[in-house]
Amino acid sequence: MEVLVAQKAGFCYGVKRALSLAYEALKEGQEPLYSLGPLIHNPQVVKDLEGNGLKIIEDMSQIKKGALVIRSHGAPASVFTEAQNKKINILDATCPTVKKVQEYAEFLREEGYQVIIIGDKEHPEVKVIEEYAGKNSIVIRDKTEISQHIIQERIGVVAQTTQPGANFLSALSELLKIAKEIKVFNTLCTSTEARYKESVELARKVDVMLVIGGRASANTAHLTHLCRQEQPHTFQIEAADDIEIPWLDGKKTIGITAGASTPYWLIEDIREKLLSKFDGQ
Ligand code: SF4
Numbered sequence: 001m002e003v004l005v006a007q008k009a010g011f012c013y014g015v016k017r018a019l020s021l022a023y024e025a026l027k028e029g030q031e032p033l034y035s036l037g038p039l040i041h042n043p044q045v046v047k048d049l050e051g052n053g054l055k056i057i058e059d060m061s062q063i064k065k066g067a068l069v070i071r072s073h074g075a076p077a078s079v080f081t082e083a084q085n086k087k088i089n090i091l092d093a094t095c096p097t098v099k100k101v102q103e104y105a106e107f108l109r110e111e112g113y114q115v116i117i118i119g120d121k122e123h124p125e126v127k128v129i130e131e132y133a134g135k136n137s138i139v140i141r142d143k144t145e146i147s148q149h150i151i152q153e154r155i156g157v158v159a160q161t162t163q164p165g166a167n168f169l170s171a172l173s174e175l176l177k178i179a180k181e182i183k184v185f186n187t188l189c190t191s192t193e194a195r196y197k198e199s200v201e202l203a204r205k206v207d208v209m210l211v212i213g214g215r216a217s218a219n220t221a222h223l224t225h226l227c228r229q230e231q232p233h234t235f236q237i238e239a240a241d242d243i244e245i246p247w248l249d250g251k252k253t254i255g256i257t258a259g260a261s262t263p264y265w266l267i268e269d270i271r272e273k274l275l276s277k278f279d280g281q
Helices: 013-028 043-051 079-086 098-109 126-132 165-178 192-204 218-230 265-277
Strands: 002-005 034-036 055-057 066-072 089-092 115-118 138-140 156-159 179-182 206-212 235-237 254-259
Touching: 002 138, 002 265, 013 034, 013 043, 013 089, 013 192, 034 079, 034 156, 043 055, 055 098, 066 079, 066 254, 089 206, 098 156, 115 126, 115 165, 156 192, 165 235, 192 206, 192 254, 206 218, 206 265, 218 235, 254 265
Parallel strands: 002 254, 034 055, 034 066, 066 089, 115 138, 115 156, 156 179, 206 235, 206 254
Antiparallel strands: none
């Protein structure tokens, strides 16, 4: 059995930055550190952070004092205001790429455009962008959701950073048909795009493709979808225990890629287990 690992698999710079801010603060240990929801979409890393003292809370009412680390997805303005009022220190780990989307959305709103956000309405990153984009902004998942809610002829477009490029482009070409004036910011994350591209190329070459990542991770879900279009034997896993023996039956080449919240040690662990436990089955 041959196991090929995508070179761009694993942590992106936004996740690395959030983790290093959190671990540094936990090491200093001067005050309790909180995060609103899991810091990243990886259960093993989240468990380790909790073991080192990070407290995960659901809402701001659960924090009275200490410090709050903002996730790479960003947080609504109300969180920053409440933290300031309560004198809670903020460690802002909002990814600079995500911050740019917020700034563009705000700029478009101020310039009088109706802002269209291409992305997943339920994703925390998109919820924050919506806040900056204003009340008459709308979120569409893809071109099929372009609807009567577009009320203005001047529209401004941004995308959730982890959207696949093809989805962004096809939605844009439909929007061009209805807008009199359109202003577009390409807000796609280049590191995610590079990961998608490399993983799809790998999926074409192998007999089975394994995509490692948390089940709640948007970029991992897109990665799995894109790889599956090229290789129907594509499976998303969180750990080596999720691998089912029949998936590998008679397969010679296994490809591995991973979402942006997956640590390198986990990728390596799965690669080693494939070679030691499953090879020859
Ligand atoms: S995937 Fe891209 S935009 Fe999202 S946190 Fe990582 S580097 Fe930032």
